[in-house]
Amino acid sequence: MKKLFASLALGLTLCFGSAAFAQTAPAADAKVEAKAEAAAPATAPAAAPAAAEAAPALVPNKGDTAWMMVSTILVIMMVVPGLALFYGGLVRSKNMLSVLMQVMVTFSLVTVLWFIYGYSLAFTEGNAYIGGLDRLFMNGIWDNAAGTFANAATFSKGVVIPEITFAGFQATFAGITCALIVGAFAERIKFSAVLIFMTLWFTFSYLPIAHMVWFWMGPDAYTAKEVVDEMNGKAGMIWQWGALDFAGGTVVHINAAVAGLVGAFMIGKRIGYGREAMTPHSLTLTMVGASLLWVGWFGFNAGSALEANGFAALAFVNTLLATAAAVLAWCVGEALMRGKASMLGAASGAVAGLVAITPAAGNVGIGGGLVIGIVAGFACLWGVNGLKKMLGADDTLDVFGVHGVGGVVGALLTGVFNSPALGGPGFVADWTTATMVTAADYSIAAQVWTQAKAVLVTIVWSGVVSLVAFKLVDLTVGLRVSEEAEREGLDITSHGETAYHG
Amino acid sequence: MKLVTAIIKPFKLDEVREALSAIGVQGITVTEVKGFGRQKGHTELYRGAEYVVDFLPKVKIEAAVSTDQFERVIEAIEAGARTGKIGDGKVFVYDLEQVVRIRTGETGAEAL
Numbered sequence: 001m002k003k004l005f006a007s008l009a010l011g012l013t014l015c016f017g018s019a020a021f022a023q024t025a026p027a028a029d030a031k032v033e034a035k036a037e038a039a040a041p042a043t044a045p046a047a048a049p050a051a052a053e054a055a056p057a058l059v060p061n062k063g064d065t066a067w068m069m070v071s072t073i074l075v076i077m078m079v080v081p082g083l084a085l086f087y088g089g090l091v092r093s094k095n096m097l098s099v100l101m102q103v104m105v106t107f108s109l110v111t112v113l114w115f116i117y118g119y120s121l122a123f124t125e126g127n128a129y130i131g132g133l134d135r136l137f138m139n140g141i142w143d144n145a146a147g148t149f150a151n152a153a154t155f156s157k158g159v160v161i162p163e164i165t166f167a168g169f170q171a172t173f174a175g176i177t178c179a180l181i182v183g184a185f186a187e188r189i190k191f192s193a194v195l196i197f198m199t200l201w202f203t204f205s206y207l208p209i210a211h212m213v214w215f216w217m218g219p220d221a222y223t224a225k226e227v228v229d230e231m232n233g234k235a236g237m238i239w240q241w242g243a244l245d246f247a248g249g250t251v252v253h254i255n256a257a258v259a260g261l262v263g264a265f266m267i268g269k270r271i272g273y274g275r276e277a278m279t280p281h282s283l284t285l286t287m288v289g290a291s292l293l294w295v296g297w298f299g300f301n302a303g304s305a306l307e308a309n310g311f312a313a314l315a316f317v318n319t320l321l322a323t324a325a326a327v328l329a330w331c332v333g334e335a336l337m338r339g340k341a342s343m344l345g346a347a348s349g350a351v352a353g354l355v356a357i358t359p360a361a362g363n364v365g366i367g368g369g370l371v372i373g374i375v376a377g378f379a380c381l382w383g384v385n386g387l388k389k390m391l392g393a394d395d396t397l398d399v400f401g402v403h404g405v406g407g408v409v410g411a412l413l414t415g416v417f418n419s420p421a422l423g424g425p426g427f428v429a430d431w432t433t434a435t436m437v438t439a440a441d442y443s444i445a446a447q448v449w450t451q452a453k454a455v456l457v458t459i460v461w462s463g464v465v466s467l468v469a470f471k472l473v474d475l476t477v478g479l480r481v482s483e484e485a486e487r488e489g490l491d492i493t494s495h496g497e498t499a500y501h502g
Numbered sequence: 503m504k505l506v507t508a509i510i511k512p513f514k515l516d517e518v519r520e521a522l523s524a525i526g527v528q529g530i531t532v533t534e535v536k537g538f539g540r541q542k543g544h545t546e547l548y549r550g551a552e553y554v555v556d557f558l559p560k561v562k563i564e565a566a567v568s569t570d571q572f573e574r575v576i577e578a579i580e581a582g583a584r585t586g587k588i589g590d591g592k593v594f595v596y597d598l599e600q601v602v603r604i605r606t607g608e609t610g611a612e613a614l
Contacts, residue, residue: 090548277553277555278551279546279548279553280548338547340547342547342548344548344549345549348549384549384550385549385550388550389550398549401549
């Protein structure tokens, strides 16, 4: 009965969503969305240029648009098959398909919800915590009668990309964030529990945090000194604080990591954890997955610049260098600790570096990127060893150890290496003129404190939402499969299939 | 008739097979097994999880041979499989009650 109710609720939500898809655009709307530079992409429908100035309608830059579409594809590849294989190879073969399923179906579910209401709640004007319903069912994003497409702002004045491209790019971010979480409670969670939890968590944690960190009115809204305060006031709460998160250290990694850790605690340890051997069944596939993650991450980070420009190039290079440095750091750390550098360590090091550079990619100089990579390699090595033992949860695939620790390290160090004195670009101090903060005016301590506040809010918000969401799921469909099912393997019991025969 | 069973190190299989062919043993059955005796296992490390693996991969050879042949068979196996290091393995000999060649129905010594 509980199961039926829960499935029905989910099904009805989706039905309502798909039935109400609308494409009618408000008349002559040139909605401009912008992303804060240094902060991650956030957009708001800004007033049409038909207002005070006689500005010509902005036309999307083809190079930028093409780059954004490619970036979107790269992020999709990061999830399927990148993350799926990375996680899948780490579990026992009897559970391989369950992990692949949870990743792929979570991503698909969240993508659908995104286009129904997610995009609107994250990236339209609302309040400091959440957006509004202006773009419910993507209403107004293009005008099928007129054949025109709404625009989204970038970080440069007068430069736009199609809003639909921006929304698609962001959809993949929402999807991958949710998919990340499944690693924490792999090999024992009920499939339906995953889907219901993801719906709740996506709605109440991902969307608000994305809005708070990334939503702002865009550079073109800052027309004069007089409107600055008003425009700032319309942005997300954490954006207003001045926290810097280029591609999602808080929104994606810390957010997901905390949810994973809470889940690992609430679901409990796998049967036989600590006594029975639970060795990865295919580190080959894990390496393939990690490699696809690395390659795809160039879209994730450099795409977060929203333009094919210098800051995208900076993010690109940082994504290359920080990751390589983290691989080395993890290998060195492991060799010192245990005498051998392992393939799993190298793959994990890569992911650690990628996580840490995510908030920093376009916000720090190349030297800063190198340092962040090295620190992340060592920090996350501790995260999956020392910290994991301290926490005592069965975080199966080390979601918190890598994404949580890496995310925090990256977020805080972004505040350090963003400083012009340390080779960073600084941030935009005045959006009316788009002038950057000077080295003299930059306070590393202040910025790191701002970063820390963003981290803390994310941790608490995600933690509370996750707690409630898991509890609700537990009370309705139950979180865990039966002991027999867990012993036999989720592939057969949850999905009726085996990954490998014989 | 005897069933000679030997547990040997996997990389010694080819040498043992040649040695058996040389003394006229026509057919053997080979299985991949794992086990341990005095040879120690190894430790595997996956991030923070350490696993002590006692079992080592070995190969089991079985050959049905005639009673007057089995001592030479044991010598051949020993010669082919010996490295002199711990873990070389063991040979077990069982009395074989009956043997049947499925294709022809021959039994006993003719079926060997």
